Amino acid sequence: MSEQVEELTLTELTDLVGGESIGRSTIGFTGIADITDAKDTEIGVLIDPAYLSKTKTSKAGALLVSQDLSAKLSSEVCQIVSENPRKAVALLLDHFYSLQKTPIGVHSTAIVHENAQIGNDFYAGPYVVVEDCVNIGDGVKIHSHSVIQRGVEIGNEVVIHSHVVICPSVRIGSRVTMQAGSRIGTEGFGYFNSGEKSVRIPHVGGCILGDDTEIGANTCIDRGSLGDTVIENGVKIDNLVHVAHNVVIGANTLLSAQVGIAGSTKIGIGTKWGGQSGVAGHIEIGDYTEISAKAGVIEDSAPHSRLAGFPAKDLKEFLRGQAHIGRIEGLRKQIRELREIIKGHFTDDSHSEKS
Amino acid sequence: MSEQVEELTLTELTDLVGGESIGRSTIGFTGIADITDAKDTEIGVLIDPAYLSKTKTSKAGALLVSQDLSAKLSSEVCQIVSENPRKAVALLLDHFYSLQKTPIGVHSTAIVHENAQIGNDFYAGPYVVVEDCVNIGDGVKIHSHSVIQRGVEIGNEVVIHSHVVICPSVRIGSRVTMQAGSRIGTEGFGYFNSGEKSVRIPHVGGCILGDDTEIGANTCIDRGSLGDTVIENGVKIDNLVHVAHNVVIGANTLLSAQVGIAGSTKIGIGTKWGGQSGVAGHIEIGDYTEISAKAGVIEDSAPHSRLAGFPAKDLKEFLRGQAHIGRIEGLRKQIRELREIIKGHFTDDSHSEKS
């Protein structure tokens, strides 16, 4: 992933990302890397204090650091000192790597239906399939083997990595990214009972992904049964996540890997979900709720709640409870002691110990 | 997903789904939708009492309701009143949407081996691969990019969505559906130790999916190592589920999303598994057992058990235990109080408090 371009000096890079530069350096930098990997023409990144000791052995031509960490470095070390070093990393990555040629054109093996409407700067890789009545905006890149089924609408500047399936009539906003193997608009798990058997309820609702949403590798988002599944603007979803039919996920929510959201649950804006957490169906999760890793939520939550455990409860209460479990054994012992004391003083000993 | 067909009146639709019609309506209905989305030529669905208040603003030409909810509506609201409104929804969806053209034919880019036996009304989409010695019944639809490997047998009326892989010699019954990205008959996680290393035991057993089974998106079902992995008739499996080698899943079982079943476990008929639950290997789960979301079962279960937690125990016991955790702090306090009382009366104070 190389093909870098314009080499900038320390001062020029500092102008690019904001902040202050320290030390004398006139070389043109060629890239950015971990402090341990960076070469003498690269910026080394030092964000984690645990890596401070690596400064001595680093070959980096200069370091990108926070103000805190800069204070612990010799002023002889060339530095870009940034208030928001993570943002600076992203800007530097963008500078060094974004000018990689993004492909344009339709590969000879891609099948794009004659009724599909396609915008400018379109790319379709080998074995891509775009079915009829699809409507695609400008700057959309569809990588090898991905399938865009009948009637799908896609906005501008969308990147669809390899082996993605987008099912009929799904609507995708602009600046959306889907990692390899994601499934959007599949038919969900909805049945009615007929004696011991389960009979499928056809799922004919829609599935809508807002602007600036991102979907992780092998993540599955089901379409609605009736009505729509909705992923609002700015939602980021990690790998192997399950979003069931008719779920609504509020804007800017973050779902970590392997989260599961059951059917018809409505999630507020700005919520954060730890890895492997989940929520039952037909629940409402308040805005800005934070769900701990592995939690299982089975009740509505108020805005700004912090939840953990199963059934999920307030995080602090959960952690206190977990700590208390280790004390039960001690309590048993104390009760036994009290009983002994009392027994020694009273004749009344009819109460047998049970545990 | 449009292309509706025959418009029926309220009376005709009621005849179709059973139940009773209320109100005067002579229009021809064109579809079915959520009560909040339905247009004036559509049936609005009102099953959840929480949506009763939406009746006033709904534009639906008529409502499909249960007898309970009908009793709360004005008799001026046009209604189909059903004993089983979920079943009625399925029947109406089938009426309005099932006549979508189901494709027939083999796409010019599909590779179907000359030795494959193929039934009538076959569809193979773009880039489908059907290898040699495959045997496929009537009415089977295989969507784009799916791969049916050597020696697979498939019954009638099976729908294989895009990007499915069916590994060699897997046997699939009739009326089976596989959602996008499911993997059937992959080689599982079986090794023997050789010092610190793990050496693969080849997995050469079979994998059998019974009639009326359904497999969710990106779900993985491993073949047996020796012997078979068996999914019995009527089993429904949601997205991102893991079924390991040599598992047997009893008829009509329901596995929710992200469930994991470890190797050689045998599950009875009619069991229900909540999302993200799991079971250890070499376990027997009794018929009609219900496993709570997130539970982890590590012992055999009796029929009709209801289990929760990890290690899983009886559901009621689990919930009681969870409630009790919050009381430990109070118990500590009470013990301290009792100790104080006793201390105030006895000189014997040699027992120190520990917690």
Added chain:
Amino acid sequence: MSEQVEELTLTELTDLVGGESIGRSTIGFTGIADITDAKDTEIGVLIDPAYLSKTKTSKAGALLVSQDLSAKLSSEVCQIVSENPRKAVALLLDHFYSLQKTPIGVHSTAIVHENAQIGNDFYAGPYVVVEDCVNIGDGVKIHSHSVIQRGVEIGNEVVIHSHVVICPSVRIGSRVTMQAGSRIGTEGFGYFNSGEKSVRIPHVGGCILGDDTEIGANTCIDRGSLGDTVIENGVKIDNLVHVAHNVVIGANTLLSAQVGIAGSTKIGIGTKWGGQSGVAGHIEIGDYTEISAKAGVIEDSAPHSRLAGFPAKDLKEFLRGQAHIGRIEGLRKQIRELREIIKGHFTDDSHSEKS
């Protein structure tokens, strides 16, 4: 999966796998199967004592058994008695099934870039894509629809099953297997906050899979953001596992199905992870740590730890705690009894009961 070859006698098979043969048998054996499935020309496998009773009804021509189980069988039953019957199974499977023709050649629909370097005995199935600057060793088999992106390096004797995606510049060792649908080197879940929004940090690091690693179906391994994600030699990963960016997994580790490893965590060698377990980001897990199924680790662990629960703690402590939860109710009752006794003897009754 048939096409067996050389039929060996009981004595010859025993020579092949080591151990001792019991009983008179001169037939040529044609295969190996479960004790319940084996035909009269096959070796039946009896490793699990629970299947001892199946000996009477088995049609197997001979049994493969451990020394323990052999002692419980009549000496009239033909047997191969092995110190390590699992290893013997693998050797017998190898004998009976490994000579299946492994395909060679590039399918006419496979697209292999002219700049790709390809070793001997290469196989690329239908619709495989190998992009430019890819470097592939000897004996590599790539099955239908898999995509090997730009700059990937692959060692010798690697098997890539159908529908795998390997992203740009990933480096794969020798004797590696990837099951269907695995995603290697995808871009992970890394953002910086910009007000309420999350803005992607480009992930331009590498992803390295060591020799003898195996990756399960639909498992996802993200590339590094800066620096590399590293899966060391001999690591085996089951289905639907998530490995985030910049994770390092020590040699010979075993990750069961649906495990999740969050970003930048460093795992020691020889660790074992139960199904659906997980670990937070930026953690160090000591060598030979064993993580119970469903555990969630949020702190560094010492070598040889055994952990369970969430937040994960020592396994024994966890199990003791779980057992104690069931005793809380009894403790409440005992405290109430003690209070009654004391109350009956003292006038001081000012302490109210709370729970």
